[in-house]
Amino acid sequence: MLHADGVLGDGAGESVPDFDLTAWPPPGAVAVRTDDAYELLHKQGYDYGPVFRGLKAVWRRGDDVFAEVALPEQAHGDAERFGLHPALLDATMHALGVGEDVTGDEPTELPFSWTNISLHAAGARSLRVRLSPQGASSFSLSLADQDGAPVATVGGLMFRPVSVEQLGGSGVGGGLHEVVWRPLVSAGVVDGADVGSPVVFEVPSVGVGVGPVVGVRSVLGGVLERVQGWLADEEGGGGPLVVVTRGGVSVGAEDGVDVCVAPVWGLVRAAQAENPGRFVLVDVESSGGVFGDVAGVVLGSGEPEVAVRGGEV
Structure with missing residues (x-):
């Protein structure tokens, strides 16, 4: 569907504007x-x-x-x-x-x-x-x-x-779409050892007092370097790079989001789209969240992105 079309020029040969609005309010108006x-x-x-x-x-x-x-x-x-x-x-x-x-x-x-x-x-x-x-x-x-x-x-x-x-008219019955996180049913999933040897990369949080602009650049710079290195070296023997964040996404209303970490999900999603199966996104709780306890369930599920809350995937 075409939404708009246009022509862009460089303005070469454009004449000087011929209107004059220096007298204000406009005389006689x-x-x-x-x-x-x-x-x-x-x-x-x-x-x-x-x-x-x-x-x-x-x-x-x-x-x-x-x-x-x-x-x-x-x-x-x-x-x-x-x-x-x-x-x-x-x-x-x-x-x-x-x-x-x-x-x-x-x-x-x-x-x-x-x-x-x-x-x-x-x-x-x-x-x-x-x-x-x-x-x-x-x-x-x-x-x-x-x-x-x-x-x-x-x-x-x-x-x-x-x-x-x-x-x-929205074309979708007037309703709004939303992202809903559903519990992962672990029955029947394979053990993590059966899907290659994953490498876990925990995204570091920024220090106290670091502003969002500096924080985002710092975090994304580190993740980008790790992702590019992973693809260039083809590490892992066929297993994915598991990118673990804390506070990267909100699963429910009670969840807080770290604004310096949240952009990581956009960056890694782009890498996932270009390199299917090479990356898994996992978000754990900001305090006390552990990925190792649920690694088998997460990797065996085949899901490209999951969140862990209270031990539930």
Whole structure:
């Protein structure tokens, strides 16, 4: 199924933006009430969380709509991560949903087609916006920073109506999937000695006071080196490398997860996908968990990943 397509260019030969938003508020424009903006948008089918509620002011001049949008303070640190923060870009379109002529009974419409998009500056926390109609449900966008310097232009943005059923349809009967850990039935499994000679690698925990960024890098670096070495040397005489973690996954609501160790499961799962049968993931309790007592059951089961809690696999 095709979800989207597009064309990316290098901007060669692109002309200098021809809009000017240095005079602000826009001369000759009439202010539009915005204190109930998100109530109106909610009636139209849009439900925005706090980071996406960036609309600050709206003006109209003829058919053009002008707006001032800004990221909330808690999102300022993320602005530099993007060419244009998605919540800030989304907020530029909220101005179309307010005004004296808006009742809240309008159909829900979503952006469908973007054309001729150019980014002129990155990392903006706030924007001045001009939306100019280009036909039915289509607009061009001119975006500038708080001093009026160009940030981005969109030659054409076309909206299409969407139904509540389309928004809510998940294709799986409306239910949510979840991971459920089930007890391993040990009857009939073979002894660990019958599946080769495993090598056990216990993932070390990080020291007290080590931050998550440093901790994750340290732990993953050690595991990656061990995994690569295992594959390069083809150790083990046919047995798997058993990677044992403590607090790497949560089996129940009472379980805690070590954020520095949890990424190990993603890394080893990738190695398992590329090298079937070469790795087994085992998570034991953070304190007192022992793998040796259940090694035969774990390896005999043939399961690629297991957790041990209270002696139960």
